[in-house]
Amino acid sequence: MKKFFLSLLFLLSILPMTAQRKASLDMDWRFRRGGTINAEQMDYDDLRWHLVTVPHDFSMEPLVNVAGDARMADVQVGPFSKLSIGNWDTGQTVGGEGWYRKTVALPVEGNTSMDTYLSQTRVSIRFDGIYNQSEVWVNGVKAASNVYGYMPFVVCLNEILADKRNRDARNEREVTIAVKAVNEGLNSRWYAGSGIFRHVWLETTEMLHLDEWDTYVDGSELINKGKDANVKVFAKVFNETNRTRVVTLHVDLLDDQEKVVAQNDLEFEVPAMKKDGFEVATEMTVKEPRLWSVDQPYRYRARVSIHTSGEEKDALLIPFGIRSIQFSAEEGFKLNGKQLKLYGGCVHHDNGLLGGAAIDRAEVRKVEVLKAQGFNAVRCSHNLPSEAFLHACDSLGMLVIDEVFDQWEEAKRPDDYSQYFARDCKKDMALMVRRDRNHPSVIMWSIGNEIAQRADVPRGKEIALELNLAANNEDRTRPTTMAVNSFWDRPLFTWEKDVHRVFDNIEIGGYNYEWRHYVADHDSFPDRIMYGSESFPKEMAQNWNLVDKNPYIIGDFVWTAIDYLGEAGLGYTYERSDNQWIQLLSWPWFNSWCGDLDLIGNKKPQSYYRDVLWKRSKLSMAIRPSVTEGEYEDVSLWGWTAEENHWNFEKGYLPIELRPENYQVTNVVGHLKHDVNGYRSDSLRVNVYSREPRVRLLVNDSVVGEKSTDPETYTATFTVAYEPGSIKAMTVPQTRKATADSLEYVTALTPARIVLKADREAISASHNDLSYIEIQIEDEEGHLCPTAEIPLEIIVIGKANVVA
Incomplete structure (x- = not known):
């Protein structure tokens, strides 16, 4: 099936979220790929650099063959290179060094001097993510550095600009920001991206102010038998003035119609120069609240403001949900008091050929296609997601396991985060929780994935307890978890003897591919709550049958819900x-x-099988031509048999993923054998999937056979010869009152037209919005031509760009 998606980006400005406090700095960055000299200096000439809008991933930019070497055409296509040192890990992409520069006009009013402005205003720049290692300069002065690319960080400008020598003599109200982003060496097991791949913000407040990450609304407590909610609001007030202030914290809880449903005031004193913040808390009751759930993700907003001498000094508007979560081995996972299984999938952070760029619409669409496929939960593997992704999960009703590390002190790649773990892990764990605890979608904090030190004595326990404490200090409403794998990397350890040391240190047990241990582990540890933190697609039936039957197994997360770059x-x-x-x-x-789902969100054959497994569909069907004589089909542990969901199997047809040219340079050269003449069309394997006990198969309305479905795998297999026309699968009614369900594929004829379908009728004029356009090849009767291969050239007319 030939489908292409284009993301059209309209090049107009975006309004800041809150003009007085927080403004977007995404537009008009000048960018240069590669190293340079003195680019951090204020007066550096960057006019020859090209303009980019962030989020931006420079590893997705086409590689340039500067020397015009014709030989490079054989090793380089777009952003992909055979010479990539990351090889399969990073999907043949190239990292390196990139520089960004931007001049920012500070919002100084009227004739106010810079000295007065800086004495009254705290000015910061917040980077939501720069991959991987980054350094930031303000007017040529080194201001900050960061080593974990998924982590946000804030750069305060006051101290630098307070020194008049660090101001721009031409216009001291402007500051020049220079950013160096370095993604070098072997630092990731998957595609990460490079550069400023998340949003950038200018934040301005008075010296008496709140902090966004330190203001937290807890709507998790339902009272009066679930009829009402006790909502707690925690805030930290920063007083950077030279005198003690009497402050009133005022909170309004607003529904989606802006009606105040609860409010409270709290008065207190904040000592002078309280730069580490003064913590306060208040609570209030919301009567008969609308609860946040996966089906109805209703959100309230908390307007949290501080006042002194009757004047409002700062305010935050925080979306939050009222919902309760409970976990137990006896009753499983409960959302708002009702049992709910986690129909889960693991996801990496990239957005296909947009790379790691966390454009808002791309993040929303990812959640949309996952919800449409039946997922109600995602595990963010294996790093902090973008805030845009979590906002999408909040608004669309997707539960989230928020994960922070892929390694602790023992490296998985030579240049990965392990070299900084001992220094930064507690800070980064706490920062993830502080940033994400206002999201009702988040239900667990994961402290690691397949960690080598997980059961080491004593270091494994020491680290786990440190991370648990860092999380619990910031949020006590969600449990911690970890994705735990078999001990292939610790040959002296066994699951039966040693894994309990891992699960003793966390609250919910994540099992990576270890579903065979569920029942025995429950017998030994009846209070342990379990879930499949990763599972193989081809073992989904065995996994889900156990999840379905046992309350102590709360869900399963397939690896993966959607394709990703790398690995x-x-x-x-x-x-x-x-x-x-x-x-x-x-x-x-x-x-x-x-x-x-594939990179652009299309369903793959395994997803149709999952539809039957999850009772979203009563019937699905897939066809696979016979394997070449003398060979066998090798399906990866993470793979799926090479079946397809159509009825176009002319002699010689070979799916693109199995063609010899796609294996010409591999680590197994010489071992990949394919019939270059394509599949035999006289022997096709047809799998019919259904939970119904019997199914029937017809080709061109002639009955081929009738079979029982396997009660464990819900599969019946037929062998047929290809005949153009139609193939139909039907359920066989078991009673007179029952009706048959059917599914039919029709042979598409000669391609006749190109059809374009946009995902929406209108988009906003914003760099944060995209239009995904599906291009289909159809025959005269409107049937999709699944095997058509027609070169296309895309030309966009108007104020838009093709970005992927």
Whole structure:
């Protein structure tokens, strides 16, 4: 099936979220890829650099063949290079060094002098994420650095600008920001992206102010048998003036119609120069609240303001949800008092060929397509997601496991975060919780994924307790978890003997591919709450049958819900005659190919099977031509058999993912064997999936056969010869009153037209919005031509760009 998605980006400005306090700095950055000299200096000439809008991922920019070497055409396509040192890990992409510069006009009013402005106003720039290691200069002065690219950080400008020598003599109300982003070496097991790949904000407040990450609304407590809610509001007030202030904290809780449903005032004194903040808390009752849930993700807003001498000094408007979460081995996971299984999938942070750029609409659409596929929960693997993604989960009703680390002190790649872990882990753990605790979608904090030190004595326990404490100090309403794998990396350890040391240190047990231990572990540890933190697609039935039957297993998260860049070829499928172990594939593979959905959100064959498994559909069908004689189909642990959901199998047809040219340069060269003439069309395997006990198959309205479905895998398999026309699967009614369900595929004829379908009728004139346009090839009767291959050139007319 040939589908393409284009993201059209309208090049107009965006209004800041709160003009007086927080303004977007996403537009008009000048960018240069590669190292340079003195680019941090205030008077550096950057006019030859090109303009970009952030979020921006420079690893997705087409690579330039500066020397015009014709040989590079064989090793370089767009952003992908056979020479990538990250190879399959990073999807054949190239990192390196990138520089960004921007001049920012500070919002100084009238004739106010800079000295007065800086004495009255706290001025900061917030970076939501720069991958990987970054340094920031303000007017040529080193202001900050960060080593974990997924973590946000704030740069305060006051101290630098207080020294008049650091101001721009041409216009001291302007500041020049220079950012160096470095993504070098082997620092990630998947595609991360490079550069300022999340939003940038200018934040201005008075010297008596609140902090966004230190203002927290807890709507998790339902009272009076669930009829009302006790809402707690925690705030930290910063007094950077030279005198003690009497402050009133005022809170209004607003519904979606801006009606005040509860309010409270609290008066207190804040000592002078209280730069570490003065903590206060208040609570109030919301009568008969509308609860946040996966089906009705209703959100209130808390307007939290501080006043002194009758004057408002600062205010924040915080979306929040009223909802309760409970976990127990006896009753499983409960949302608002009702049992709910987690229909889960793991997701990486990239947005396909947009790379790591966390454009708001891209994040929303990702959640939309996951919800449409039946997922109600995601695990953010294995790093802090963007805030835009969490806002999307809040607004659309998607539960989230928020994960912070892929490694602790023991490295998985030579240049990864492990070298900074001991120094920064508690700070980064706490920062994740502080940033994300206002999101009702978040239900667990994950302290790590497949950690090598997980059961080490004593260090594994020491680290886990430190991270648990860092999380609990910031939020006591959500449990901690960890994704735990088998001890292949610790051969002296066994699951039965040693894994309890890991689960003793967390509240919810995440099992990576270890579903076979569920029942035995429950017998030994009946209070343990479990879930599949990762599972193989081809074992989804075994996993889900156990989840469905046992309350102590609260859900399952497939690896993965949607394809991602990097870990190239992890979900491979091909024909072979040997037994050599393979896990990842080199050039030209860049896609993981293990998701239920592909890079642009289209359903793959395994997703149709999941529809039956999750009772979203009563029937699905997929066809796979026979394997070449003398060979067998090798399906990766993370893969799916090479079946397709159509009825166009002319002699010689070969799916693109199985073609020999896609394996010409791999770590297993010489072992990949395919019939270059394509599949035999006289022997097709047809899998019919249904929870109904019997199904029937017809080709061109002639009955091929009738079979029982396997009660554990819900599958019946037929062998047929290809005949153009139609193939139909039907359920067989077991009673006279029952009706049959059917599914039919029709052979598409000669391609006749190109059809474009936009995901929405209108978009906003904003760099944060995108239009996803699906391009389909159809025959005269409107049938999709799944095997059509027609070169297309895309031309956009108007104020828009093709960004992917």
